[in-house]
Amino acid sequence: MSSEVGLRPPSTSPMVREFLQRENYAEWRVWMQNYLLGQDLWDVIIEDQSSRRDGDIDTAEFNKSWKIKNAAALHAIQMSCRLEALPVTMEKDITAKKAWEALYNKYVPMVTRLELEEDKSADIPDTKDYGQYAKFYKAMQLGNWKDAKEFINTHPDALNERIAFTGKTALHATVDFGHFETVKELLDLMSEEAIEIRDNDGYTALASSVAAGTVEMAEWIVKKNKKVVTMATKYNLIPVTLAIRYGHIEMARYLYLVTPLEELVLEKEIHGATLLSQCYYFRVMDMALDLLKRCPGLAIALSNDGSTLVLNLASIPSAFPGGCKLSFWQQWIYDFHPSLLKRLISNIYDFLEERGISEFIIETSKASPDLLWRRDKLSRNLFFSAIRFRQAKVFSLIYGLAWKDEAASSADSSNNNMLHVAGELAPFTELNRISGAALQMQRELQWFKEVERIVPTNMQEALNMDNMTPRDVFTENHKALVKEGEKWMKDTAGSCTVVGTLIVTIMFAAAFTVPGGNEDSGYPVFLNRKLFMLFMISDAISLFSSSTSVLIFLGILTSRYAEEDFFKSLPTKLIIGLSTLFFSIATMMITFCAAMYLTLHGHGQSWIFIPVILLASIPVTLFILLQFPLLVQIFNTTYGPGIFDKEVKRWY
Structure with a gap:
C-alpha cells in the first residue's frame, strides 16, 4: 500500500486498517463494508430512509433509528478518509449511502463503471434469503468437508450459488480461510461457470486466493478454469495486478505466465498499463522490463488511476541518485532505471513537467531532440x-x-x-x-x-x-518572506543575546572570585598550580567569546534587513555569533571543572570530580545537538560549494 504521502488524516487513526486514498480504494471498500456490517450499519448503505415499506415498524421510530445509524455510518466513512477524499463526503444533507456512492464515482474510472453496469453477473439481489446456507457456509469456514458434503448431497445447487450477503460462494469462503483439501474437493464438484462467480466487489475465488497469497490454491483454480485469470474486480484489477498490489510477488510471477498477452494490450491495455506501473512501484523489475519489451506502447498508456509509467518514473527522484557512489545492489537498481528510460523515450511526444531528475532529461532529450525546444x-x-x-x-x-x-x-x-x-x-x-x-x-x-x-x-x-x-x-x-526572515533573525539573535549576556556576567565575576581564595598578599592561593592557569585561560576565552557573541547578535538586531543583507551579511553574522557562543559555553564548562578540581582535590573528595565532568558536558552536548546542525547548514549555504553544478560536461 502506498503510505502516504503529503496529506494528514483528519484523525489519529481510521475506523479500518488504513485511511482511504486512490491506491487502496478496492481494499478500503472491503474493510469498510465489513466494519459497517459488524456494527449493524450496512442497511443504511444499501437503502435510504424512503425505502420503508408498509407493515414496517412505526414511522417515527423507524426515522429515529435510521438517522442514528446513518450518522454513525457517515461518521465512520468520514473518519476513514484522507483530506483528498473528505470533501465529497461532506456535502450538504449528504447521507451515508450518497457518500458511499460518491467515493465509488471518485475512485473507480468511468469506463469500469460502465462495464460493471453491463455485467449483470456481478449484481447481488438484496432480497435473497441466505439463512438456508448458514450451516453450509459455516462448514466451509471451518473446513468441515463431512458436513459440507452432506449439505451438498441434499442441496446440489449450493455449489453454484452465492451463499452469503457478501456475494461469496462456498469456494470463496473456503479459499478465504485457507482450507486446501476442501478447495480441491469443491473444485472437483463445481462447474467452470460457478468458478467465474464474483462476490459483491467483483472478486472471483481466484482473486480471493491472490489476496491470501496462496499460489497452490491459485494453480488449482486456474487449472479448472483458465478464464478467471482475465476477470477483473470491480476496481478493474486483474489477478496478476492484484497480486502485485498485495505484495505477493511469487503469486504475481505465476499469474503473469498464465495471463494471455492480449489481455494486457490492444483494447485492454489499461490492464497492461496498470500492471506495468505496479511492477515499477513495487520494484518487480524483471517483469516490468519483459512486459515493456513485449509491448512498448504500454509506457504511455493510461492505467486505471489515470497515470502512465512515464509520469510515475518522472515523479520519483529517489530512483536516480545523480552520480552518488552506490553499492553493488544499488548500482544494479540504478542501471535498471536508465535501461527502462531508453525503452520509454521513443514513445514520449508530450512535454513532461520535470521533477528534478537530470538523468531523465538527458536520456529523453538524446532520443527526442525536440523535447528541449518544446x-x-x-x-x-x-x-x-x-x-x-x-x-x-x-x-x-x-x-x-x-x-x-x-x-x-x-x-x-x-x-x-x-x-x-x-x-x-x-x-x-x-x-x-x-x-x-x-x-x-x-x-x-x-x-x-x-x-x-x-x-x-x-x-x-x-x-x-x-x-x-x-x-x-x-x-x-518576496516582501512577506523578507519580513518573516527579519522576525526569524531577530528572534534567534534575541535569544542568543540573553544567553551570551549571562555568560559574560558569570565569567567576569569568576575572574575575581578564584577558587581557594587569596593569600594575605592578595595573590590567589593556587597561583602556582598548572590547573589554575587552565582556569584563568578558559575563563578569559569564555568572557571574550561571549562578549563577541553578544556584540554580533546586537549587530543583527540593529541591521537594516534589506534584501541583499540576507545573501551574505546576515548569515555571516549569525555564523560568527553562534560559533563564539558555542566556544563561550564550552570554555565556561572547562572553567567550572577546573575550579571544582582545585577546590576538592587533596581533601578526600576527588571521587566527585568525574560525575561533575559528565554533568558539565550536558550543556555542551545539548548545544551541539540543537544548534550545531543549524550552524553547519548556514555555513554550507553561505560558503559551501552551492547547489549548482557549473562543471557539467557537454551533453548536447
Whole structure:
C-alpha cells in the first residue's frame, strides 16, 4: 500500500486498517463494508430512509433509528478518509449511502463503471434469503468437508450459488480461510461457470486466493478454469495486478505466465498499463522490463488511476541518485532505471513537467531532440520550469549545452525571461525543505543571482508585459518572506543575546572570585598550580567569546534587513555569533571543572570530580545537538560549494 504521502488524516487513526486514498480504494471498500456490517450499519448503505415499506415498524421510530445509524455510518466513512477524499463526503444533507456512492464515482474510472453496469453477473439481489446456507457456509469456514458434503448431497445447487450477503460462494469462503483439501474437493464438484462467480466487489475465488497469497490454491483454480485469470474486480484489477498490489510477488510471477498477452494490450491495455506501473512501484523489475519489451506502447498508456509509467518514473527522484557512489545492489537498481528510460523515450511526444531528475532529461532529450525546444502553454521551455520549481540539477544542465546563450535568451508569452521567473516565489514545498525564513530568503537570492549570471546583460533590465523588471518581480514576490526572515533573525539573535549576556556576567565575576581564595598578599592561593592557569585561560576565552557573541547578535538586531543583507551579511553574522557562543559555553564548562578540581582535590573528595565532568558536558552536548546542525547548514549555504553544478560536461 502506498503510505502516504503529503496529506494528514483528519484523525489519529481510521475506523479500518488504513485511511482511504486512490491506491487502496478496492481494499478500503472491503474493510469498510465489513466494519459497517459488524456494527449493524450496512442497511443504511444499501437503502435510504424512503425505502420503508408498509407493515414496517412505526414511522417515527423507524426515522429515529435510521438517522442514528446513518450518522454513525457517515461518521465512520468520514473518519476513514484522507483530506483528498473528505470533501465529497461532506456535502450538504449528504447521507451515508450518497457518500458511499460518491467515493465509488471518485475512485473507480468511468469506463469500469460502465462495464460493471453491463455485467449483470456481478449484481447481488438484496432480497435473497441466505439463512438456508448458514450451516453450509459455516462448514466451509471451518473446513468441515463431512458436513459440507452432506449439505451438498441434499442441496446440489449450493455449489453454484452465492451463499452469503457478501456475494461469496462456498469456494470463496473456503479459499478465504485457507482450507486446501476442501478447495480441491469443491473444485472437483463445481462447474467452470460457478468458478467465474464474483462476490459483491467483483472478486472471483481466484482473486480471493491472490489476496491470501496462496499460489497452490491459485494453480488449482486456474487449472479448472483458465478464464478467471482475465476477470477483473470491480476496481478493474486483474489477478496478476492484484497480486502485485498485495505484495505477493511469487503469486504475481505465476499469474503473469498464465495471463494471455492480449489481455494486457490492444483494447485492454489499461490492464497492461496498470500492471506495468505496479511492477515499477513495487520494484518487480524483471517483469516490468519483459512486459515493456513485449509491448512498448504500454509506457504511455493510461492505467486505471489515470497515470502512465512515464509520469510515475518522472515523479520519483529517489530512483536516480545523480552520480552518488552506490553499492553493488544499488548500482544494479540504478542501471535498471536508465535501461527502462531508453525503452520509454521513443514513445514520449508530450512535454513532461520535470521533477528534478537530470538523468531523465538527458536520456529523453538524446532520443527526442525536440523535447528541449518544446514549450508549455505559457511558452516556457524546460529551463524555465527548472527555475520555477527550483530544480537545481536540471537547471545546471544548461551549462552543458552548446547553445546555452540561446536558451538563456528566450522569453515566454508574457515577455518574462528566465530572470523574471527566478524572481517569482519558490513553491511552498521547496521552501519548506530549508529551515528558517532567513535561509529561505538566502536560497531565493542565490537562485536569482545564479540566473542573473546566465541571462544576457540587456535582459536583466528587460520589462515584461506588466512593465516590471526582474528585480521588481523579485521584490514584489518576496516582501512577506523578507519580513518573516527579519522576525526569524531577530528572534534567534534575541535569544542568543540573553544567553551570551549571562555568560559574560558569570565569567567576569569568576575572574575575581578564584577558587581557594587569596593569600594575605592578595595573590590567589593556587597561583602556582598548572590547573589554575587552565582556569584563568578558559575563563578569559569564555568572557571574550561571549562578549563577541553578544556584540554580533546586537549587530543583527540593529541591521537594516534589506534584501541583499540576507545573501551574505546576515548569515555571516549569525555564523560568527553562534560559533563564539558555542566556544563561550564550552570554555565556561572547562572553567567550572577546573575550579571544582582545585577546590576538592587533596581533601578526600576527588571521587566527585568525574560525575561533575559528565554533568558539565550536558550543556555542551545539548548545544551541539540543537544548534550545531543549524550552524553547519548556514555555513554550507553561505560558503559551501552551492547547489549548482557549473562543471557539467557537454551533453548536447
